[in-house]
Amino acid sequence: MKIKLTSLMVDDQARALAFYTDVLGFTKKHNLPVGEHRWITVVSPDGHADVELSLEPNVNPAAKTFQAAMLAQGIPLAAFEVGDLAAEHARLTARGVAFTRAPTAMGPVVIAIFADTCGNLIQLYQPT
Amino acid sequence: MGVLIEAGELQRLCRASALLRDDAASAATIAEVARAVRMSPFHFTRRFAAVFGTTPHQARIAARLERAQAMLARGASVTEVCFASGWASLGSFSGLFTRRIGEPPSSYRRRAMVQVAWAPPFAGCLGAMAYLPASSFREA
Numbered sequence: 001m002k003i004k005l006t007s008l009m010v011d012d013q014a015r016a017l018a019f020y021t022d023v024l025g026f027t028k029k030h031n032l033p034v035g036e037h038r039w040i041t042v043v044s045p046d047g048h049a050d051v052e053l054s055l056e057p058n059v060n061p062a063a064k065t066f067q068a069a070m071l072a073q074g075i076p077l078a079a080f081e082v083g084d085l086a087a088e089h090a091r092l093t094a095r096g097v098a099f100t101r102a103p104t105a106m107g108p109v110v111i112a113i114f115a116d117t118c119g120n121l122i123q124l125y126q127p128t
Numbered sequence: 129m130g131v132l133i134e135a136g137e138l139q140r141l142c143r144a145s146a147l148l149r150d151d152a153a154s155a156a157t158i159a160e161v162a163r164a165v166r167m168s169p170f171h172f173t174r175r176f177a178a179v180f181g182t183t184p185h186q187a188r189i190a191a192r193l194e195r196a197q198a199m200l201a202r203g204a205s206v207t208e209v210c211f212a213s214g215w216a217s218l219g220s221f222s223g224l225f226t227r228r229i230g231e232p233p234s235s236y237r238r239r240a241m242v243q244v245a246w247a248p249p250f251a252g253c254l255g256a257m258a259y260l261p262a263s264s265f266r267e268a
Contacts, residue, residue, distance in 0.1 A: 007254060012190075015181050030264055034256045035243075039264075054254070072142035074135055093130035098178035100133045115133070117181025 005041070007054035008078055009063050010118035013038050016055040019117050023095055024080075026053070044080075053078075058119065067119045074100055076113050076123035085110050085126035131178045140165040141179050144172065148184055152191035153214030158184045193228055196221075201240035206233045 010016035017040050020026045026042035029052055033039075037057040043049060058064055070077055082088045085103050089112050093099065100121060101113040109125045116122050133141070144165045147154075156164075161184060162172035176184045192213045199209045207218060210233075215221035225233045257264075 005254075012181070019181065030260075032260060032264065034259045037256070039256055039260055056254070056256075068142065068146065072139055074138055095130065096178065097130045098133050098175070099130060100135070100138055102132055114130075115179040117179070119180075 004050055005052050005054060006078075007056050008116075008120060009058040009067055010055045010116070010120070011058050011064075011067070012118055013040055013055055013057050016040070016116070016118040017042075020053075020055060023092070023097065024116075046083075055118075071115075071119060071121060074113070074121065076121040078120065079111075079123035079125055082124050082126050085112060085124055088112075088124055131175060133175060133179060137167075137175065138179070140167060141172075141176055144176065144184065145180060145187065148188040149191040152188055152195055153212065155214065158188075189224070189228075193225065196225065196233065197229070197236065197240065200233055200237040201243070203237075203241055206237065209233065 008016075017028060017031065020042050021028055025045070027045050028040070029043045030039055030041045037059070040055045041052040042055065043052055058067060067077070089099070089103050092114060097114050099112055099114045101111065103110050103112045105128070109127055111123055111125045113121050113123050144161055144167075147161055147164065158173065159169040162169040165172070167175070173183055176187070180187060182190070192215070196209045196213045199212065200206070204212075206222070210218050210221040213221070215224075222233055225236070229236055231239075
């Protein structure tokens with residue numbers, strides 16, 4: 001059993017693909033039509049080439065409720081590891097990304113949290 | 129430049145997002161929505177866009193269009209949908225719908241009613257992979 005695919009619900013797949021590639025720097029792997037929606041996956045150029053993140057259309061009312069509640073409570077729904085959090089925070093801030101937590105030391109990591117413009121908060125973390 | 133959103137402000141922005149979505153047909157101005165969550169209109173629009181990737185006005189329009197699509201799929205008439213969704217005229221509704229969705233509301237309605245009847249349930253879950261070509265899963 002391999003962890004090759006993980007997923008995030010997004011409230012706009014086109015905006016999500018643009019944000020996750022143009023702003024975050026992931027690479028599009030798949031972008032295929034499925035009914036009214038699309039199967040979109042991205043991979044990290046810095047990570048394992050066969051580990052994919054799927055950006056799922058958030059059409060289920062229960063999922064929308066969950067996503068909105070997590071956002072309002074400031075709870076991130078995914079976390080990505082970075083080598084230099086200060087540099088990433090500066091780069092993303094210059095790109096206009098909204099952070100809900102500036103880089104903060106927390107035990108063995110430094111973390112920061114930002115909004116992905118598609119309904120989710122995302123945590124960045126750097127092991128110290 | 130990016131922004132830092134404090135917890136209280138995030139909650140106010142989320143409340144505004146819910147207002148714009150749940151009361152999409154409302155005639156309240158964006159300035160009134162901003163005041164309802166105790167933010168200045170300029171500050172509100174900028175911070176909302178930074179978090180949600182779209183302006184409050186566009187978020188409301190997107191919510192209206194989603195509601196319109198759902199009503200059309202259930203068989204409501206284009207006229208009924210137009211006025212229930214908060215548009216002032218059939219012309220402005222049809223024009224915007226066609227530009228954003230890619231087809232006129234009448235033709236979307238015909239197609240969507242048929243799809244609701246026979247399409248397998250798909251709620252944006254990982255089950256979508258059943259509809260992909262086999263090549264998607266082969267090692268590169």
